[in-house]
Amino acid sequence: MQQSETVPLTQLLDERHGRVICYPRYDLRELRRRVKELKKLGVKAVEFAGGKTAFDVPVLGKGCVGIVIVALTDRGKVALKVRRVDADRAGMQREAELLRRANAVGVGPRLLGTTKNFILMEFVEGTLLPQWVEMLEGRGTRSRIRRVLREVLEQCWRLDESGLDHGELSRAPKHVIVDSSDNPCLVDFETASLHRRVSNVTSICQYLFIGSQAAKTIKKKIGEINREELIRALRTYKQQRTRENFEKTLGVCGLRNV
Ligand SMILES: Nc1ncnc2c1ncn2[C@@H]1O[C@H](COP(=O)(O)OP(=O)(O)O)[C@@H](O)[C@H]1O
Ligand SMILES: [Mg+2]
Missing domain, CATH: 1.10.510 (Transferase(Phosphotransferase); domain 1)
Structure with missing residues (x-):
């Protein structure tokens, strides 16, 4: 398995990690926008770890809409679902709203925040x-x-x-x-x-x-x-x-x- 790696937001702009945050295409302008969103969400660093990989970088999960990785905030470890740049939808807000509805009946990881390209939620280890x-x-x-x-x-x-x-x-x-x-x-x-x-x-x-x-x-x-x-x-x-x-x-x- 790949080594896990913790990367502070300021160091997320290189191509190796940028390709994961803007999966599957590295794009510096888009990446800068996304890093701003992460700041707004209170993300301090991102941890590349888990049993799946995006290119050769370890992640928690990969689907057709999102890449899921671990993020570090003041509350500790959380899960971050990242919208793929090739996803067939414009933003994550709808999914976040549905997760919020699920949370209301005690279902799903707790929603912690959302922006256009991200959902921040409880990390289910x-x-x-x-x-x-x-x-x-x-x-x-x-x-x-x-x-x-x-x-x-x-x-x-x-x-x-x-x-x-x-x-x-x-x-x-x-x-x-x-x-x-x-x-x-x-x-x-x-x-x-x-x-x-x-x-x-x-x-x-x-x-x-x-x-x-x-x-x-x-x-x-x-x-x-x-x-x-x-x-x-x-x-x-x-x-x-x-x-x-x-x-x-x-x-x-x-x-x-x-
Ligand atoms: N909150 C979470 N905590 C831990 N692992 C998660 C969490 N959310 C998703 N995952 C992992 O990431 C994978 C992909 O997430 P998912 O939401 O299914 O993405 P997609 O919509 O792209 O299919 C899941 O199958 C699961 O293994
Ligand atoms: Mg899925």
């Missing part, structure tokens, strides 16, 4: 859910996984209740991070919407228990659930999004009493 599940073994594994999955479903229920559809939970290998206290956190509200029919619970159940590599791993670790029964329960929940139908779904997944 942990492991992506599929790897976290894969990694666990020994005593207590089943109940730890069950508790985390239950909490993920509860968060999805709250999103459903609030009318916010995440939009990327049916294939979510990179959108649930589990921290060292076993708290799951849903990330990436980029494709979220307040105007779609919500399908957070149904999508995440699809992902966790029905059709994915993660579903296979989860089955291996916590045991088989009745697929047909789950599909029926989800269909009922979809027709009538009540707490009772949600709890029936939890029951079918073996998550009711964890």
Whole structure:
């Protein structure tokens, strides 16, 4: 893995780091504007570290809209989502607003600030859910996984209740991070919407228990659930999004009493 590196804002203008802040194209004028925004957000330095890379620089994550890196502010380490210069949208404000809505029901990393090109949020230090599940073994594994999955479903229920559809939970290998206290956190509200029919619970159940590599791993670790029964329960929940139908779904997944 690449060495991690802390770079103060004043030294961010070189091409090697500038290419990450203006991914994927280095542009000094744009970079200067962006560094100003970072100052406004209270960012003192940026830390290039993590399991992914942008060119050869280590970062926390890379998607089609953003590069996620660690930033240092007076509050300590935070996560910074950087708009790619080739992203298919003009600014980060919309995503920030949706994250704020998620925060209002206790979901997602806490929003700390936003500008045109950045979202500053709580840094969730942990492991992506599929790897976290894969990694666990020994005593207590089943109940730890069950508790985390239950909490993920509860968060999805709250999103459903609030009318916010995440939009990327049916294939979510990179959108649930589990921290060292076993708290799951849903990330990436980029494709979220307040105007779609919500399908957070149904999508995440699809992902966790029905059709994915993660579903296979989860089955291996916590045991088989009745697929047909789950599909029926989800269909009922979809027709009538009540707490009772949600709890029936939890029951079918073996998550009711964890
Ligand atoms: N607040 C955060 N704390 C830690 N890691 C994060 C955080 N937000 C995102 N990440 C990591 O960065 C990756 C990319 O972020 P994401 O918001 O999904 O970007 P994109 O919209 O470009 O897909 C995520 O899959 C996750 O691994
Ligand atoms: Mg993403």
